[in-house]
Amino acid sequence: MKEDYKRRAGSKAGKKKGETKKKLSRKSIIKRIIVLTVLIGLIFLVLGSMLFAYYASQAPAFSEEKLRDPVPAQIYDRNDELVTTVYQGQKRESVAIEDVPDSVVDAVLAVEDHRFYEHGAIDFWRLAQAVVGNVFNGFGSEGASTITQQVVKRTFLTEETTIERKAQEAYLAYRLEQEYSKDEILEMYLNKIYYSDGIYGIRTASLYYFDKELDDLNLMEAAYLAGLPQLPNRYNLYVDENRGEDRAYIVLRLMNEHERITPEQYEEAQNLDVYANLVDRSDEDRASTEPDDPEYASYINFIKNEISSHDSFTNADISELMASGIEIYTNMDAGIQRNLQNLTDDRDYYYNPKFQSDDFDIASTILDTQTGELIAISGGRDYQEVVDHNQALVPRNVGSTMKPFMSYGPAIEELEWRTDQRIQDEYSYSPEGLDHISIYNYDMQNHGQVTIREALSRSYNIPAVKAYEIVKDEAGNDAPREFAEGIGFDYSTIGEGDYEVSFNDVLGGRDSMFTPLQMAEAYSALGNNGEYNEAHAVRHVVTGEGDLVEFEHDSDQVMADYTAYMLTDILKDTFEPYGSADYIRMDGLNIAAKTGTTSYTRELREEQNLPDNAAKDAWIVGYTPEYTMSVWTGFTATRDGGETSFVGTDEHITPQWFFRDIMQSISTYNGQDFEQPDSVLRLNNGELAVQGSEDFEEYSQEGSGTTGGGNGGSDDGDNGGNTWNWSWGTGGNDEDNGQAPENDPPQEEAVEDTPVTEDPVTEEEVNEVPVREEPAEESGSESEGTNQDEGSNDEGNETAPDESSPEEGSDGNESEGNTDEPTEEAEDDAA
Structure with a gap:
């Protein structure tokens, strides 16, 4: 009994003690939470103070001079020579x-x-x-x-x-x-x-x-x-x-x-x-508030864009940054920049009064072919940043300058065509699935079986469209588009991202609208063994606080080196007889180029009483191993009778003279040529083939042999070239000894007006693609003619579906829309 009592008493005492501990533990927890919270707060306060102190120690130097007066930006050229000092805006009138x-x-x-x-x-x-x-x-x-x-x-x-x-x-x-x-x-x-x-x-x-x-x-x-x-x-x-x-x-x-x-x-x-x-x-x-040295204004505009997109300055106000004492080291060649802008501004350089008028404008870009460095840029005549768009950065329809990237480039890249690959030309041709549409070459001629060298350098339209469709059939529907996008022509941003490339884009019409800068970037890749560089102006920046900010740039191999070299070899013939720029001579330079023009819609032509061969834009893009240059010329208004249009041979080739004079003045004439890669073999006939390709093997089996050097050209024998009839795949050898087909008009005749058909055509050097549409059973999509243009671009002007074109009094700051005009039948369908 006694032991049981003690046991029970002990149990009660233990229970009371446990309850007391439980009560104490609750109070203890609250106290501990408070203490812990205070400690954490103190820790964060200390850490925050330390972090603040660290950040404060890294703050820029406190300068009374900067507080009172702005420090202008200084621009240095590629040789680290001070080119100009940029004072932001007008002289400041301070007030107490x-x-x-x-x-x-x-x-x-x-x-x-x-x-x-x-x-x-x-x-x-x-x-x-x-x-x-x-x-x-x-x-x-x-x-x-x-x-x-x-x-x-x-x-x-x-x-x-x-x-x-x-x-x-x-x-x-x-x-x-x-x-x-x-x-x-x-x-x-x-x-x-x-x-x-x-x-x-x-x-x-x-x-x-x-x-x-x-x-x-x-x-x-x-x-x-x-x-x-x-x-x-x-x-x-x-x-x-x-x-x-x-x-x-x-x-x-x-x-x-x-x-x-x-x-x-x-x-x-x-x-x-x-x-x-x-x-x-x-x-x-x-614009009179612009700084001095206007010849550098276009380049400075590009600099500002490039700096603003750099990670270190994305949130900076560029105007404030340019007034913060910043030093900008660029890739500019100051002498070339001055010459480019001065020739652009010099109205006396242009013999024709219409090119001396305020309605005419010209924009151009010069890059280092190997690196993509921006050597010089002109945003337009008398360019002033406050009021003018930089025309070198404004998208335009590019005409036949797209043919290497939508047609022949993909054919060489994907199908390994030789430069003497043959395509059957025709008098007229209806693109696949569009029987009610007919396109023509600029001269309204059927040239028979032509090599792609002839077709591209002379800018025939029908072979270009056929090559494009062959590539789609044999390499995949997206092959041309993917090739073009790889070199900077992004179609995914058009519309809602569902844009479908068509034969119009081969000819630079429809929505193939790109800037002179983009065209220079693309063509420089051809001269750089297929290696693509985005144009870049800034090497590095030294901020007002003395921090060095480097501007790094990547290069991308966007095509095989054989594709780039073979296209280049073909485009050298642009300046040879029958080439689309054979009116100018580039003696002493190893140079390749492509021309392009765009025309008006029929509706606007009739409304403004424009000649049938009037063009609104004219291009040339060319390159040496040293420099790549793009030139766009056009008008900012459309006036009756062709007063503000390119009409006739001498007017259509206006950018070509400008291109020649600038390129000849800046080139070193060091004899440098484009280096032939190991992947390319030159055949005995002077043409080129891809090492190991099926076409090359067939050629070798025929015993024609190869050679490692020499220039190709359409004047060399081109035995063994495959011929693509429009039935596709019916290959065969056809010898023409490199001569132009009998029905290919001699050069002297090319400058004459081409025959006028129901849909008038422009002259040869415009190379407009006349388009006529046969009545369709029912109206269809755009590509079926609802906004098909008749002769949109250059050397065979292409068709571009959008009927928009420059209105009278337009400021030229917006892109002109598509280059080709709808045919009468197309207009009926659209109605």
Whole structure:
């Protein structure tokens, strides 16, 4: 009994003790949580302080000179020689804070930083509001930068939204407030801010927009200037008057809400017209704010684009960056750049008055063939960045310059054709599945069986379309498109991404619209053994803080070296008799090239009373082992009677003379030729074959032999060449001893007007593809003729379905649309 009692008593005591421990453990847990939370907070505080201190130590040097005045960008050429100094915009008219009227100060503070004189470097109340707003409305929906922060950001930092940049901004803002008064900081801000059109500083902006000193501005004008810097190019009254006016009303409302004006002043200001005193400025007047050295303007425009897309500067305002003391080391050859732009601008160079007019324009690009380095670029005649599109970067229909990439290149790449591969030409031809459409060669001739050397260098249309269709049949439906896209011609961005390439694209019509820069990039790959480089201008940048930013560029092998070399060998014949550029001589240069032209729609031709052989664009793209050059010429308006069109032989070849004169002036004439790769064998007849290809084996079995050197050409014997009839695959050997077919008109006749059929044709050097459509049983897709153009591009102008073409008075800054025009039957179908 006694033992049982002790046992029970002990059990009760143990139970009470356990309960006490349980109660104590709950309190202990809460205490531990609090202590742990405090410790974690302290750890984060210490780590955050250390991280902040580290970021602050990496902040750019604090410079009073930069705070007061911008430092212009310096541009260096490929030899590290200083070419030009870029002063952003007009000369700045600084203003002392005591000379800024209260109305202007109130407008700026109302929209930018209402509590500027009350808070320190950072407005923590506004920051808290912004955090809450970003939580509920999405990140970035509200900002909290003070005017002090904006000054240091514009002076020392970039637009990045990283923690590091925010920490450095806070640190530098604190330093700024320690060393300068609020009035001094506001003065810095008002003299630094950007107001579009190359205008910096509020006094400069007041004089530029309203021709007034700040004291003379009315409330509406003051509100407009205060609101402009947030999105200067969008709120610019010369660009979009509605947005600018709406922005001014917002600033007035904020001034009223913050009691910086009375309700009566607010109502009165709303009735003022912001345009009443706006200075009337044409685009040319606005461009007068451009910096000196206009011959470099096109190159500088490209530099800005390239820098803006670099990872280190994607969030930077390029205008601010160019005023931050940046040093830019480029690939520019300053002498070539000056010569290119000066010849472009020289109206006396052009013998024909229509090419001296303001309606005519020309754009070109020069690359290093081996590296893709941008040697020189011209964005157009008298190019000015403020008001002009850089025409070297504007897409245009490219005419027959697409034939190497949509037709013969894929044929050599995928089917390993020899350069004397034969195709049966015809007088007219209906593309596969489009029996109601007929295309023609530029000279309305059937040339019989022709080699691809002859067909490409002379720019026949029917063989090009047949080669394209053979490739699709034997190498796959997507083979031509994939080849073209590999070399930079991206069709996936057209429409909704479901664009289907057609025979029109072989001839550079329809939506084959690319820039002079892209054409130079593509052709330089042909001269570089199939290795593709995107054009690049910048080698490296030294920021205002002394940081070195390298610009790296990759090369891609986009085609076999045999494809590039064999196309190049063919394109050398462009300058030979019967070639599409045989009107100019390139003596002493190993050079290959392709020409192209585009024409108007029939509707526009009839509306503007244009000649049947009128063309709206003319191209040439060519290359040596040293340089690649693309030239586009065209008109920015369409006027009656062909006043602003290429009409006749001497006009169609205008870009060819320009190309010749520039290329001959810049080339070193060092005898360098394109190096024949081991994958290519030159046959005894001078033609080329792919090592190990089926065609080569057949040739070898015939005992024709090979040779390792010598130039190919259509004038050499081309025994053993396979002939492709339109039934495909009916190969056979046909000898023509390299001579042109009997019905191939001699060169002297080529310059005469070609015979006019029901659908008129242009002259030979335009190489327009006349297209006639037979009535279809029912209207079909675009490719069936709903917007088929008759003679769209060059050497045999192709068809391009879009009927859009330049309207009279067009500014030329938009692409012209498709190059070919619908036939009468096509128009009926479309109707």
